Amino acid sequence: MRLLLESHYSVNIVGTSTDITEAMSKVIDAEPDILFIDIEMPTMSGLQFCSMIHNEVRPDMKVVFYTAHNKYLIDAIRRQAFDFLLKPATEQELSKIMARYYENKLASMNAVTQRDTGTPxxxxxxxxxxxxxxxxxxxxxxxxxxxxxxxxxxxxxxxxxxxxxxxxxxxxxxxxxxxxxxxxxxxxxxxxxxxxxxxxxxxxxxxxxxxxxxxxxxxxxxxxxxxxxxx
The missing domain is CATH 2.40.50.1020 (LytTr DNA-binding domain)
Structure with a gap:
């Protein structure tokens, strides 16, 4: 996942972790724009992880869950996941997610710009x-x-x-x-x-x-x- 992201649109990786406690600290401190997280982890699920940090992160942080099983899709949607990746993640599927992310970000920027300056x-x-x-x-x-x-x-x-x-x-x-x-x-x-x-x-x-x-x-x-x- 890291290798795919690093080669994709010059994404800046602010941190990775395989330890839950360390991961929580990194996410809260780094305030990433997007969090990619595995749903199935040794001590808790990615869904539980996101619930625990919900009040500690920016409300506009996007969460992309990935897993080998699509049975988690409904739960991910209910947690308002930005998107969902099935393992093994492919460059093509990641490309779709990143394109959607940039479109979403641009739309938000446009809304602010138009409201504040009237710029097209x-x-x-x-x-x-x-x-x-x-x-x-x-x-x-x-x-x-x-x-x-x-x-x-x-x-x-x-x-x-x-x-x-x-x-x-x-x-x-x-x-x-x-x-x-x-x-x-x-x-x-x-x-x-x-x-x-x-x-x-x-x-x-x-x-x-x-x-x-x-x-x-x-x-x-x-x-x-x-x-x-x-x-």
Missing amino acids: PIILVVNAINEHQPLTLNDIGYFRYNQERKLWEVVCCDGQTQILRRRSTADIILNYSPSLVQIHKRFIVNIERIKKIQESRCILDAPLSHINELKISKNYRHSLMQAFYNL
């Missing part, structure tokens, strides 16, 4: 080859559902297209910002980039003014027009 949120693109790229609303022209790959992608103002991770949905994208409006089951546009609405089509401003695929569905026209006139 950062949208984290996690693409098909597991690269992470932060985008702001100013970088984005529109989102498009790729029917062949069955996933969403973002078309940037510089003309590049980035593939979003497979679990990205229209609802997740729309929650990034009120400026993102769905115009069709396949298209979500950055309304701040719309130059004009021409019959049943959105025309974006430069450098995406040549794009002619942004058709407006009847089901979404009313909400689009309402958002457009509220600009």
Whole structure:
């Protein structure tokens, strides 16, 4: 587990332990962002361990349980575990957890930043080859559902297209910002980039003014027009 984590996104390991008392002390002192803990340990379970330190650690510390048996999954969920790993842990499964962690952390940071400064949120693109790229609303022209790959992608103002991770949905994208409006089951546009609405089509401003695929569905026209006139 340590070797996997150390090679993953430059994670800083603040401590490891196989002794319960030492582990409690290390977790309380180090205040880690994420605690990876085995459920089955010699003197107590990982679930009991987390109950004992609950009032001594930061409330936003994430806990990832790992075990050879999925029978503990329900208990882990009830203890509000951030995630769950089955042994032997693989790089692929750990990658999913870390990507989810960074997305969760970014969403929390965005909420604070928007509340305190009004700054536009950062949208984290996690693409098909597991690269992470932060985008702001100013970088984005529109989102498009790729029917062949069955996933969403973002078309940037510089003309590049980035593939979003497979679990990205229209609802997740729309929650990034009120400026993102769905115009069709396949298209979500950055309304701040719309130059004009021409019959049943959105025309974006430069450098995406040549794009002619942004058709407006009847089901979404009313909400689009309402958002457009509220600009």
